[in-house]
Amino acid sequence: MFEKILIANRGEIALRIHRACREMGIKTVAVHSSADADAMHVRLADESVCIGPPSSTDSYLNIPSIIAAAEITNADAIHPGYGFLSENAKFVDIVTAHGIKFIGPSADHIRLMGDKITAKETMRKLGVPCVPGSAGEVMTLAEAAQSAAEIGYPVIIKASAGGGGRGMKVAATADDLSEAFSSARSESKLAVGNDAVYMEEYLSTPRHIEIQILADGQGNVVHLGERDCSLQRRHQKVLEESPSPAMTDQLRTRIGKTVADAIRDMNYDGVGTIEFLFENDEFYFIEMNTRLQVEHPVTEMVTGIDLVQAQINVAAGYPLTLRQEDIKFSGHAIECRVTAEDAVTFAASPGPVTEFHVPGGLGVRVDSALYTGYNIPPYYDSLIAKLIVHSNSREECLLRLNRALEEFVVSGIKTTLPLHQEIVHNAEFRAGSYNIHWLEKYLAER
Numbered sequence: 001m002f003e004k005i006l007i008a009n010r011g012e013i014a015l016r017i018h019r020a021c022r023e024m025g026i027k028t029v030a031v032h033s034s035a036d037a038d039a040m041h042v043r044l045a046d047e048s049v050c051i052g053p054p055s056s057t058d059s060y061l062n063i064p065s066i067i068a069a070a071e072i073t074n075a076d077a078i079h080p081g082y083g084f085l086s087e088n089a090k091f092v093d094i095v096t097a098h099g100i101k102f103i104g105p106s107a108d109h110i111r112l113m114g115d116k117i118t119a120k121e122t123m124r125k126l127g128v129p130c131v132p133g134s135a136g137e138v139m140t141l142a143e144a145a146q147s148a149a150e151i152g153y154p155v156i157i158k159a160s161a162g163g164g165g166r167g168m169k170v171a172a173t174a175d176d177l178s179e180a181f182s183s184a185r186s187e188s189k190l191a192v193g194n195d196a197v198y199m200e201e202y203l204s205t206p207r208h209i210e211i212q213i214l215a216d217g218q219g220n221v222v223h224l225g226e227r228d229c230s231l232q233r234r235h236q237k238v239l240e241e242s243p244s245p246a247m248t249d250q251l252r253t254r255i256g257k258t259v260a261d262a263i264r265d266m267n268y269d270g271v272g273t274i275e276f277l278f279e280n281d282e283f284y285f286i287e288m289n290t291r292l293q294v295e296h297p298v299t300e301m302v303t304g305i306d307l308v309q310a311q312i313n314v315a316a317g318y319p320l321t322l323r324q325e326d327i328k329f330s331g332h333a334i335e336c337r338v339t340a341e342d343a344v345t346f347a348a349s350p351g352p353v354t355e356f357h358v359p360g361g362l363g364v365r366v367d368s369a370l371y372t373g374y375n376i377p378p379y380y381d382s383l384i385a386k387l388i389v390h391s392n393s394r395e396e397c398l399l400r401l402n403r404a405l406e407e408f409v410v411s412g413i414k415t416t417l418p419l420h421q422e423i424v425h426n427a428e429f430r431a432g433s434y435n436i437h438w439l440e441k442y443l444a445e446r
């Protein structure tokens with residue numbers, strides 16, 4: 001087992017990883033920007049190294065600084081968390097070349113899935129159902145028009161190297177195609193330096209349902225059920241739950257087996273998430289994330305499995321001892337992403353936190369690196385806390401969530417807690433009848 005892990009991240013996920021390491025008797029190294037010197041993950045880690053100025057490009061994305069920090073502290077592995085360098089194949093190559101273990105899949109698997117065109121093609125060949133769409137990259141407007149005519153409008157044009165909802169444009173009719181095609185390409189070029197795009201049928205009322213897998217690269221793969229992440233704003237997840245209100249045991253078993261078989265065939269190792277759109281009881285693959293996800297706690301709550309510890313064990317070369325029949329799904333879990341934003345305008349609201357009081361009690365978990373007196377720097381992602389609630393049934397989970405939201409106090413800054421309170425009281429949400437467009441529509445009409 002590793003003796004010391006460097007955590008190449010910040011905020012709640014750095015703390016989450018530190019906690020897993022601590023329970024496993026592994027020492028931790030925190031790296032931080034000069035703006036994060038008083039962050040909770042830095043305070044709790046065994047050692048810490050400042051890796052640069054506030055800007056992420058110069059700190060959390062600064063590969064030479066991170067490698068130097070690992071070498072100075074003698075860390076034998078690096079956990080990337082999510083975001084930042086977690087899906088950067090070049091980083092994995094460099095880490096590996098320095099004799100340090102990257103906690104995650106191989107650089108080849110990251111490359112394969114990081115290019116959404118090759119990811120889709122790979123999954124299709126492995127028998128995973130995909131959204132109908134273009135055969136690979138669409139290079140010219142003429143090709144786009146031909147492809148769209150074959151798929152049928154509306155269509156969505158997506159960046160092959162995209163992420164976080166960038167480089168994605170919908171063309172409702174042929175009249176919109178030219179504009180959607182060129183803006184998807186230019187947005188993609190700007191965001192990721194690559195303008196390769198592809199096209200898919202734009203599904204009108206799907207849910208976003210993703211399957212969590214855990215694999216050891218030694219032939220053992222289990223799936224840990226689904227998360228419903230349909231509540232989105234600007235293609236970004238706001239609230240997630242497991243099980244999905246739309247799922248049946250039969251559907252879960254079917255898609256879980258399809259996914260686990262594909263992952264085994266790929267010889268993938270580590271944790272991963274296979275994302276689908278789900279409409280009329282059919283699954284359509286959209287992308288695979290080759291890392292831990294923000295919403296992983298809902299799966300941990302319903303399965304009782306610590307995904308970060310499992311990830312570390314697999315990276316250290318231990319075979320998975322869990323078998324699919326050992327995975328038992330218990331009760332219901334919901335996660336609210338709380339951000340430092342105005343709940344109505346979504347304007348960013350960094351600054352000093354004058355009071356921070358988290359809810360507690362049975363079945364309530366808060367993953368957050370905040371504390372009273374902490375000053376939220378303006379340079380990073382606005383996520384400040386994840387409230388995760390677990391109970392025996394969805395009904396009980398909603399009652400518990402409502403209670404936990406009432407107890408949660410964050411003063412000094414604006415947060416999206418009031419939005420979550422609105423959602424939990426909404427009749428349609430309570431009935432579980434929502435799709436990926438529901439939240440945007442609700443926000444536009446409220």
Ligand code: ADP
Binds near residue numbers: 165200204277
């Ligand atoms: P990103 O990597 O940028 O997050 P994804 O491919 O995961 O992009 O898609 C993000 C979200 O965009 C999905 O959860 C869904 O809401 C929407 N979306 C993507 N593809 C389609 C599609 N073919 N039809 C309808 N909505 C889509």
